[in-house]
Amino acid sequence: MKAFGKILGLVLLGLLLIIVALGFALTHLFDPNDYKDEIRQIARDKAHIELTLNGDIGWSLFPWLGLELHEASVATLTTPTQPFADLQMLGLSVRVLPLLRREVQMSDVRVEGLNLRLNRDKQGHGNWEDIGKNAPVATTDTPAPVPAEPATEPKAEKPPQPIRLDIDSLTINNARIEYNDEQTGKQFSAESIQLSAGAIHDGASIPLKLTAFFGSNQPVMRVKTELNGNLRIQRALKRYQFEDMKLSGEATGEPLQGKTVTFSTQGQLLVDLAANIAEWTNLKLSANQLRALGELKVNDLDKTPQISGALSIAQFDLAKFLDSIGSPLPPMAEGSLSKVELVSRLKGTPTSMALEDLNLKLDGSTFTGRLAVDDFAKQSLRVQLKGDTFNADNYLPAKSESAKGATAARQAEVQNSEAGAMAAGGTTPLPDAPTKGAWSTDKLLPLTRLRTLDVDADLAFGQLTLSKLPIQNAALKATGIDGQLKLDTLSGGLYNGTFQANGTLDVRQDIPVLALQTRIKQVSVERILQAQGQTPPVKGQITLDSNLSGRGNSQKALIDSLNGTASFVINNGVLLNANLEQQLCTGIALLNRKTLSSTPQGKDTPFQELRGNLTLRNGVANNPDLKVRIPGLTVNGNGDVDLRVLGMDYRVGIIVEGDKRDTPDPACEVGANFQNIEVPLRCRGPLELGAKACRLDKDGLSQVAIKAAGNKLSEKLEEKLDKVNPQLKDALKGLFKR
Numbered sequence: 001m002k003a004f005g006k007i008l009g010l011v012l013l014g015l016l017l018i019i020v021a022l023g024f025a026l027t028h029l030f031d032p033n034d035y036k037d038e039i040r041q042i043a044r045d046k047a048h049i050e051l052t053l054n055g056d057i058g059w060s061l062f063p064w065l066g067l068e069l070h071e072a073s074v075a076t077l078t079t080p081t082q083p084f085a086d087l088q089m090l091g092l093s094v095r096v097l098p099l100l101r102r103e104v105q106m107s108d109v110r111v112e113g114l115n116l117r118l119n120r121d122k123q124g125h126g127n128w129e130d131i132g133k134n135a136p137v138a139t140t141d142t143p144a145p146v147p148a149e150p151a152t153e154p155k156a157e158k159p160p161q162p163i164r165l166d167i168d169s170l171t172i173n174n175a176r177i178e179y180n181d182e183q184t185g186k187q188f189s190a191e192s193i194q195l196s197a198g199a200i201h202d203g204a205s206i207p208l209k210l211t212a213f214f215g216s217n218q219p220v221m222r223v224k225t226e227l228n229g230n231l232r233i234q235r236a237l238k239r240y241q242f243e244d245m246k247l248s249g250e251a252t253g254e255p256l257q258g259k260t261v262t263f264s265t266q267g268q269l270l271v272d273l274a275a276n277i278a279e280w281t282n283l284k285l286s287a288n289q290l291r292a293l294g295e296l297k298v299n300d301l302d303k304t305p306q307i308s309g310a311l312s313i314a315q316f317d318l319a320k321f322l323d324s325i326g327s328p329l330p331p332m333a334e335g336s337l338s339k340v341e342l343v344s345r346l347k348g349t350p351t352s353m354a355l356e357d358l359n360l361k362l363d364g365s366t367f368t369g370r371l372a373v374d375d376f377a378k379q380s381l382r383v384q385l386k387g388d389t390f391n392a393d394n395y396l397p398a399k400s401e402s403a404k405g406a407t408a409a410r411q412a413e414v415q416n417s418e419a420g421a422m423a424a425g426g427t428t429p430l431p432d433a434p435t436k437g438a439w440s441t442d443k444l445l446p447l448t449r450l451r452t453l454d455v456d457a458d459l460a461f462g463q464l465t466l467s468k469l470p471i472q473n474a475a476l477k478a479t480g481i482d483g484q485l486k487l488d489t490l491s492g493g494l495y496n497g498t499f500q501a502n503g504t505l506d507v508r509q510d511i512p513v514l515a516l517q518t519r520i521k522q523v524s525v526e527r528i529l530q531a532q533g534q535t536p537p538v539k540g541q542i543t544l545d546s547n548l549s550g551r552g553n554s555q556k557a558l559i560d561s562l563n564g565t566a567s568f569v570i571n572n573g574v575l576l577n578a579n580l581e582q583q584l585c586t587g588i589a590l591l592n593r594k595t596l597s598s599t600p601q602g603k604d605t606p607f608q609e610l611r612g613n614l615t616l617r618n619g620v621a622n623n624p625d626l627k628v629r630i631p632g633l634t635v636n637g638n639g640d641v642d643l644r645v646l647g648m649d650y651r652v653g654i655i656v657e658g659d660k661r662d663t664p665d666p667a668c669e670v671g672a673n674f675q676n677i678e679v680p681l682r683c684r685g686p687l688e689l690g691a692k693a694c695r696l697d698k699d700g701l702s703q704v705a706i707k708a709a710g711n712k713l714s715e716k717l718e719e720k721l722d723k724v725n726p727q728l729k730d731a732l733k734g735l736f737k738r
Contacts, residue, residue: 032057048132050080055089066093076130084127088113106167114175114193122182167200187217197231205243206231221253238273245269257326263287267295276301280309288324289316296346307348315341315361330397337395339363344371351376358385365390375454383457391465397442430695431685434647439555447553450507451483464492468531471499483508487516497523497541511551514558520544525570537690540573540610548616559619559643566614566621575605575691605630605691619644626650639683646687652694653678 032039036053043051055070073086089112120126175193180186191213198207210227229245248264267283278298285292296309318337319329329337340362344355354372361367369385457478464474474492478485484506491500503516521543526536548564551557608629614621619642626637639650655678685693 032059044077048077048134050075050077050083052083067091076127077134078130079127082127084118084131085114085116087111087115108168109170111172112174114172116175116177118177118179120179120181120183124183166202167197170195170197170200172196185218189215191215200233202236203232203234206233216253219254221251221255223249223251225249240271240273242269255326259324259326261287261325271301273301276303287321289321291316294346305350307346307353309346311342311344311346311355313340313342315339332396332398333394335394336363354382360385362390363394378454379452380454381456383455383459385458386460388462389465390461390463393465393468428695430682431689431693433642433649433684434645434686436645437556438644438646439559441554441556443553444555444558445505445507445512445553447507447510447512450480450485450505453480453483453485455480455485461492468533469494469499469528470531494520495524495527497521499523511557512553513549513551515549516546517548518544518546522571525573526576534688537576537688537692538570538573538610539576540570540607542568542570544568556644562616562619562643564616566616568612568614570610571608573607573610575607577603577690577692614641616643623650626652636678637683641687647685648683648687648693650681650683650694651697652681652683654681655679 033056036057039053039057040051043049052073052075053069053071055072056068057070058068059066067090069087069090071086071088072090073083075081075083089110091108091110093107095106118126118128172193172195175190175195177190177193179188193210193212195210196208200206208227208229208231210225212225214223214225215221225247226249227245227247230243232241232243234240244266245268246264246266249262251261251263252259263286265283265285268279268281270277270279270281272278276299278301280296283292283294283296285294291314292311293314294309294311296307299306299308318340319332320338322329340360342355342358342360344358344360347354347356352372352374353376354370356370358367358369358371360371365387367385367387367390370382371385372382374380374382455478457476459474459476461471461474461476464471464476466474472493474490476490477488479488480486485504487501487503487505489500489502491498493499498521499519501516501518503514505515506513522541523543524539525542526539528542529536544566545568546564546566548562548566550559550563551561608631610626610628612623612626614623616622621641621643622639623641624638626635626639628635628637634655635652637650637652639648639652641648680697681694682697683691683694
C-alpha cells in the first residue's frame with residue numbers, strides 16, 4: 001500500500017510537471033503579438049468593435065490566465081478611424097480552473113491612462129450608440145427573397161446561472177472621461193480619476209476610494225472630489241449598500257463668482273431593487289457655514305419615485321453663506337439673515353419638493369407651515385406660513401446714494417420753509433411751493449425674475465412691520481403667474497384701526513403697470529406720519545379709501561403717472577402748531593381797522609371733522625371740496641396736492657362768529673357787517689407744514705372789506721329810506737345791490 005501511494009504521488013507529480021512544462025512552452029514559444037490581426041478580426045466579428053493594438057501583448061497561462069495590453073484603442077465599426085476610448089495599459093489575470101465553473105476569480109486588475117470620449121453630434125446621435133453594431137453595408141442590388149423556412153418550436157433553455165465575481169483588487173490610475181454635445185456646445189469632463197478598491201466579493205464589504213476633478217464649460221465650473229466608503233453588492237438579492245460613505249471636495253467657477261465652496265456629505269446608502277426602495281440614513285451635510293442633518297427615503301423606484309424624509313439645518317448666517325458662494329444679497333439692515341435655522345419633513349417627486357411641518361427661525365421671528373416647489377421646471381412656488389413677528393423693512397434693499405442725496409435736498413427745502421413759516425405770528429410771507437423731487441429713481445422690481453414667477457402665497461403674522469407701520473394680525477394672500485401678479489389681500493390692525501389693500505401688478509411689458517385699492521379705517525394719522533420720521537401737522541383718526549393706478553419701475557415713475565380717486569375723513573383732530581383763531585382775529589382786526597390788544601392763547605386748533613375727495617391725474621391730486629368742522633367756524637377750501645414734490649396749494653374760506661371768550665378782544669369782535677362773510681386764507685408750501693403754511697389772503701381780504709363796506713352802506717341807506725315812499729325805497733335798494 002505504501003508503495004502504491006508512493007507511485008501515485010510520483011504520477012501526480014509527473015502530470016503536474018508536464019502541465020507546467022506545457023504552460024511554459026505555450027507562454028514562451030507562443031507569442032500572441034504574432035496574431036494581432038487575427039485578434040482584431042475576432043473583435044470585429046464577435047464584439048463588433050474596431051480594436052487597435054499599438055503596444056505589446058503580454059500573457060501567462062497557468063494557473064492564472066494573465067493578460068496585459070499596452071497602447072490600445074477602441075472604435076465603433078461605424079467610425080473605425082475615430083476611437084472613443086484608448087488606454088496606456090490594462091493588466092488582469094484570471095484563474096483558469098474556476099472559469100469552467102462560471103466563476104471569475106481575478107487577482108489585481110489595473111487600468112492606466114484610460115481616456116473615454118463621448119460625443120453627441122449636431123443631429124443628436126451619440127458615438128456610444130454604435131458600440132456593438134455591425135458596419136453599414138452599402139448595396140445597390142435588391143437581394144432575392146429568401147424562402148421562408150417552416151417555423152420550429154424553440155427549445156426551452158435553462159436560464160444561465162449568474163457569473164460569480166471574485167477580484168482581489170481594482171486600480172484605475174489617471175483616467176479621463178469627456179462628454180461633448182455639438183447641439184448645445186456643452187462640454188463635461190472628469191479628469192485625474194483615481195480609483196482603488198479592495199477585494200471584490202459578492203456580499204462582502206469592499207473598501208473603495210475615488211478622487212477626480214470635474215469640469216464644465218457652460219457654465220465654467222471646476223470641482224475637486226474625494227469619495228470614500230465600503231461598498232457591499234448582493235446581486236442575487238438586487239441589494240446594494242454604500243456604508244460609511246463620505247464625499248468631500250471643493251467647487252469654484254462662474255456661478256460662484258470666483259468664490260470657493262468647501263462641501264462634505266456622509267451617511268449610509270442603500271438601494272434595494274427587489275423592494276424598489278432607496279435610503280440615505282445618518283445624512284450629514286456641510287457647505288461652508290451651512291451644517292445639516294437628515295435622512296431620505298425613496299419608494300416606487302420602478303414607477304414614479306416618491307421622496308420622503310426629514311431635514312434639520314443648524315443656526316447659521318445666511319447672508320454670509322450666500323456671499324461665500326458668490327450670491328451676495330443687496331445691502332440690508334445690519335444683522336438681517338444672520339440667524340437662520342430650519343427643521344422640516346421632506347416630501348416630493350423627481351419634479352417637485354415640499355417642506356412639510358416647517359419650523360423656520362429667522363432673526364428672532366418664528367414661522368410654521370409649508371413651503372413647496374410644485375414643479376421645478378416652472379419654478380412653481382407655494383407658500384403657507386404663519387409667523388409671530390416679522391419686520392419686512394429689514395430685508396428691503398438700502399437706498400442708493402443718489403436717492404439719499406435727493407431725500408437730503410428735499411428735507412433741507414422743507415426745513416427752510418418751516419423755519420420761515422412762523423404760523424403763530426401769521427405775518428410772514430407765504431411759503432414758496434416746493435420744487436425738489438420727493439421720490440427715488442432706483443429700480444423697484446426685478447422684472448425678468450417676476451415674469452417667470454409662479455407663486456401662490458398665504459401668509460399670516462402676529463405682527464408685520466411694513467414701511468415702519470406695525471400691522472397687527474396681518475394676513476397676506478398673493479398669486480402670480482406669467483408676469484401677472486395679484487395681491488388678493490393685505491390686511492390687519494393698525495394703531496387701533498384697520499388696514500386693507502388689494503391690487504394687481506402687470507410686468508409683462510418693459511413698463512410695469514400697478515393698480516392698488518386701499519382702505520384705512522379709524523387709524524391715528526399722526527402715528528402714521530411719525531412712523532415715517534415726519535413731524536405730523538395734524539392729529540386725529542383717519543378713514544381713507546383710494547383706487548389708484550400707476551406705471552413705471554421706480555417711486556418717481558409711479559408717482560408721476562399716478563391716477564385715480566380717493567376720499568378721506570379725519571375725526572376729532574387737531575391742527576398742530578397752527579392757531580387759526582389768531583389768523584382769523586388778525587384778519588377781522590384788519591377789517592375793523594383796529595389793533596389786537598392781546599395774543600390769543602394756545603398754538604393748536606382742534607376740529608371735529610376734516611374731509612374731502614381727491615381726483616389724481618399724473619401725480620397731482622385735486623381737492624375741490626375740503627371741509628373742516630371747527631366749533632364756531634365754518635371752513636371750506638379747494639386746491640391741489642402735488643404728490644411729485646409733496647407740496648400743496650389751497651384757498652380756504654372761513655366763516656367766523658368772532659371771539660367767543662367772556663372778555664373778547666375788541667378788535668376781533670364780529671359786528672353785523674361781517675356776519676356770514678368768509679375770511680380767506682392761502683395755504684402753500686411743503687405738505688408736512690400743514691396749516692402752518694397758511695396765511696391771510698390779502699387780495700381776498702380786500703374783497704371782504706368791500707363787501708363789508710357795502711353792508712354798512714346798506715344799513716345807513718335803510719335808515720334814510722324809512723322816511724321815503726316805499727316804492728322808491730325798494731327801487732333804490734335794488735340799485736345798490738347790483
